[in-house]
Amino acid sequence: MGQTPSAPRMPAACAHVLVAGPVRNCSATIARETARLAHALSPFASVSFLLAESDSTDDSVATLQRLAHERPGFAFVSLGDLRHDHPIRCDRIAVCRNYYQDIIRTSPAYRHIDYIIEADMDGLNTSLDAQGVLTCWETDIDWGGITANQRLCYYDIWALRHRDWSPVDCWAAYRAIVDVVGPRQALEVCVSSKQIRLPLDAGLIEVDSSFGGFAIYKREAYLSGRFVGLDENGAEVNEHIAFHDDLRAHGHRLYINPAMINAEYTDHTYYKTRIGHLRTELMWNLREAADRLRCRDGLESIVKSLKRVMG
Structure with a gap:
């Protein structure tokens, strides 16, 4: 493991943040999503957006072009049809994330950015607010990355790695036992039982990987990793796992912040209502x-x- 980074955390009011994320068929929702996130991030010195579009079948590109003209600090790249060369979803998403990561790394337009935020732009972050985001700055823990929680229960088990809570790929575990115990019990054992409620006052939870639709990274931490959506056999894996492995190998620490609520529940946890x-x-x-x-x-x-x- 590399040396633990010693760069201090910049105060939120002085920090410049960039929201990055892949989008597809976003024409009807993207203006609302960017406005919602910009409002939640209003305590920061500036908020920019850099999105990567691909494989849309609506007028997403035209809508993104209009936003780029209307909203200062908003930019996007269109990668066209990735499905032919990258038919597996997480592989396509990794291509998009790595593409704008390279722009952030090399473009003078983003040299001033202090924190990069990876965000789902498909309507997940409906409960995110400035108060929740600022709780990430109310700690002495030197985090390199910090991810969101959901009020009903934490949902994103595929992206989660924790030694005791969820140490392996939940869907690989599901496939390993589904023929033995059946789909209902396999889902309960490998996924549903791990979607647990995290009390808002639980304090930061250190993990090897997590996402949950909203994550904040120090610039140096973010640029130390690469997203990978396929394993060595060409099977689909969650693209955050390799990325977070890289971050931790460079000495950066990752946490879930239970107090940073970005949603009440998701499609994946509606069954718990x-x-x-x-x-x-x-x-x-x-x-x-x-x-x-x-x-x-x-x-x-x-x-x-x-x-x-x-x-």
Whole structure:
């Protein structure tokens, strides 16, 4: 491991931050997303945006061009159709993240940036506010990266690595046992049981990797890693794992901040709400009945219809 960085954390009011993220088919939502994030980050000296668009089938590029003209500090790159050469989703996302990371590293326009924020731009960060963000500065812990929490429960288990909480790839673990215990129990053991509530006052939780849709990095930490969406066998992996491995190898430490809430819950944890639990139970029961009756394909269409009706 390299030497632990000693650069002090710059006060928020003096710091310049850049929000970066990949986008696709964002025409209807991107103006609202940038405005929401800019408001939550208003305590900083300046807020810029650098997004990477690819594979859109709507008028995302035209909308991004309009935003670039209307909003100071807003920029984007369009990488066109990546699906042909990069058919696996996390590989495409890694290409986008690495592309704008190289711009941040080399462009004079971003030399003044002190912190880089990786953010999902698809409507996840609806509960993020300045008070929650500023709790990252109310600590003496020297973090290189710090990631968000969700109020109902922490959801992003695929990007999570913690020695005791979630030490392995949750979906690889799921695939290893699903044929033995069935999909319902495999999902519970490998994913659902790890989506736990983190009390807001729990204090920072050190992890090997995490994301949760919103992460703040010191500049030197961010530029020490690369995103990788495929393993050595060409299988899909969460692109944050390799990135955070690199950060920690350079001596940077990563934490979840339970007090920095960016969402109440997500599509991945809706099942933990009262209504979501009832819906999930119904769907599982229908699927299990269909398997017993050997009519799974027919009932899957009914399940999809019920999901639409029940929200």
